[in-house]
Amino acid sequence: MLTTYVGFLRGLNVGGKNKVNMLDLRTAIETFGYQKITTVGNTGIIIFNTEQLIKDEELANQLTEVIGIRIQLVLMQLNELEKLVARLPDWWNQRDDWRHNAIFFLEEYNASRLQPIVDHLDRTIEQAILIENTLFWSSAFKERKLYYRSQYAKLLKNDAYPYMTIRNANTLNKVIKKAKEINN
Template sequence: MEIRVGFFRGLNVGGKNKLSMTDLKQIFLDLDFADVQTQGNTGIILYCQKDSKNKLTDNQIATEVFNQTAVATQYISMSFDELSFLMEHLPDWWNENTDWRHNVILLLENYPSNNIMTNLPSLDSSIEKVAVVNNTILWSSAFSDRSLYYKSQYRQLIKHEAYPLMTIRNANSLSKLYNQASLLYNEKKSSSTL
């Protein structure tokens, strides 16, 4: 049994693509996933994959959600091991400055992070820092001072050709998800179902 975490792009944002997490959870249960949990109304989901032989792809899951709800969305998932690797390789500056916004950028459809990173102008490290871990971009930027935020390259991401292939979560959501997944992992390990 494999623990996985998933991220839907664009659910429940700005009053669009509304989908209750109760309904989403039921779809995952109907797909024969176990121990399904959601995180608030964020489109973040945690579950166990029972059978690795019949593993659904991320696109198949997004299609199934659309087929059952008519809500068009995109989806990316990772294993608990991949999430743990990400958490173990966070840069020293991550989530350190409380006046900054700390975002995790997950890239859909295997879009390569280097296509974003190589096209960036030089970053001003006094207002933002970026690191990449396994194609996941960790981006911290000044936020409380709006004039600095408007100078940041992070603000320009919305104009990037890859923006429709990004789903972005903050550091607190990532930390909460990791804690939630770790609890499930330890529970499964103690009952020897991993």
């Protein structure tokens, strides 16, 4: 039975570093025998079908070998991603003046370590929820002074940062839509 996977690659094409052409990424993945391979823009997201059961580390090692850049990723089956998103609270991705992000953590990081931060947010400027090992975070963004007061703005300095890959709500919605299309 074919399973649709979504891979969120960490640290590619960010700030001019670790540049990888998405066509090269798709070509590399084709060599592994996966099917219906697609990417989402230049975002470092891959979607594909396979009959194999694949682990994050396995695909990361395969890609690292072929591409020549150390690859880190969070790999999820489409049905896992859909279940995760189905559990989102009403406040996520609702306010146009806030930024809404899904923060996926590499397998080796237990995101529950961030729960104390999530529990003590100023809810007037941000909200967050940890679901499994994914953190969904919304924060004031239009008013920059509020954003810089938020805990979200401080994530870049948190010890969790090297283990996370972040996608905004619009990108996540595109990913799910594309994954559903190739799943049919």
